[in-house]
Amino acid sequence: MGHFTAKTRPTITQDQRLAWLRELLTGTGESLPYRIAGALLLLYAQPPVRVAKLRIEAIETNETTGK
Incomplete structure (x- = not known):
């Protein structure tokens, strides 16, 4: 059995991924989980x-x- 390959893959840019990661690590708008x-x-x-x-x-x- 081969691996699954999506026909279309919505991707985000590296800059967008890093911006989202920065927001998740430093932001307080969402819950910790x-x-x-x-x-x-x-x-x-x-x-x-x-x-x-x-x-x-x-x-x-x-x-x-x-402290």
Whole structure:
């Protein structure tokens, strides 16, 4: 069995991908789980089904408080 090849592939430019990634990493407009899922999609091209299956316990954060 061969691999699937889409007949049409909507693509985004590298600049657009980086802008979206920057917004997800630095913005506060969306919830943290949404931003993590978006970053995984943009960085690793993970299908949404795999991202949706990811448990929150698998995500580690390293937030600094600015003290």
